[in-house]
Amino acid sequence: MSNYDEHSSPSTLQPMVIIIGLILVFALLVALFMGKPAGEDVVPVVASVEENIKPVAVAEVAPASEAQVEKSGADVVKGGCAMCHATGLMNSPKIGDAAQWQPRIALGYETLVKNAIEGIRTMPAKGGNPALTDGEIAAAVAEMANQSGANFDPASLAKK
Ligand code: HEC
Incomplete structure (x- = not known):
């Protein structure tokens, strides 16, 4: 050619x-x-x-x-929320203390997740870690509240 x-x-x-x-x-x-x-x-x-x-x-x-990799509720709690919620620092509801959690649990899972995502009073938005997804926050809320008298199911929110 x-x-x-x-x-x-x-x-x-x-x-x-x-x-x-x-x-x-x-x-x-x-x-x-x-x-x-x-x-x-x-x-x-x-x-x-x-x-x-x-x-x-x-x-x-x-x-x-x-x-793609969502952290489990337990990992999120360990990696951040526990800093305050394990000991009740700053008057946060302490993990495992059903009396402290009871009035909050009464607000309902959805409301607690919303408050944790947006922050409420001295509770910082997403526990101060904006990298966490809403799903990870929801899992962490269930993880903490379920050790303190609640019976929240993250899957119930995921379907919405
Ligand atoms: C810097 C400390 C701190 C960290 C970290 C923290 N929290 Fe909190 N949290 C608080 C305090 C303080 C309150 C109580 C606020 C109040 O009711 O005045 C609270 C309250 C809450 C409540 C109850 C909200 C309500 O409506 O009563 C939820 C749920 C919660 N935190 C979830 C989380 C989750 C999930 C994480 C981790 C991703 C987290 N927190 C990390 C300090 C913290």
């Missing part, structure tokens, strides 16, 4: 490609070793290379996996 002259390519193009390649490799080595006497100057080069690579990995991998 094409009438490309194959005899001129090995004799002229190939050495050119090799020379350009060597120049590129040399330039790269110079760039890498220029700052070397200072010792740690190599690190920023590596760091900036990592920065250039990072966004791709963060944007495509992390959100997908985080969005």
Whole structure:
């Protein structure tokens, strides 16, 4: 099909490609070793290379996996809510104290979840961790309240 002259390519193009390649490799080595006497100057080069690579990995991998894996209620409580609710810090209803939870449980599961998500009085929104999903908060509320006299089922909210 094409009438490309194959005899001129090995004799002229190939050495050119090799020379350009060597120049590129040399330039790269110079760039890498220029700052070397200072010792740690190599690190920023590596760091900036990592920065250039990072966004791709963060944007495509992390959100997908985080969005799919919901933490269990027990994990959410352990990882945050317990900081206050395990001991009753700041007058929060203490996990396991049915008397403290009873008037709150009486508000109903949905209301408690809403209050935990939005925050109420000194209870911070989502327990101060905005990364938690509404489903994770609902699971954590059930986890705490069910140890304190309630019988909440996170699946009952998930269906809505
Ligand atoms: C910084 C301390 C703190 C953290 C962390 C915290 N809470 Fe609370 N929480 C409180 C306090 C204080 C109250 C009581 C607020 C009030 O009634 O005045 C409360 C109340 C509640 C209530 C009852 C709300 C109502 O309507 O009476 C629920 C439910 C609750 N928290 C859920 C959670 C969940 C779920 C988490 C973790 C994701 C969490 N809390 C993390 C301090 C905290």
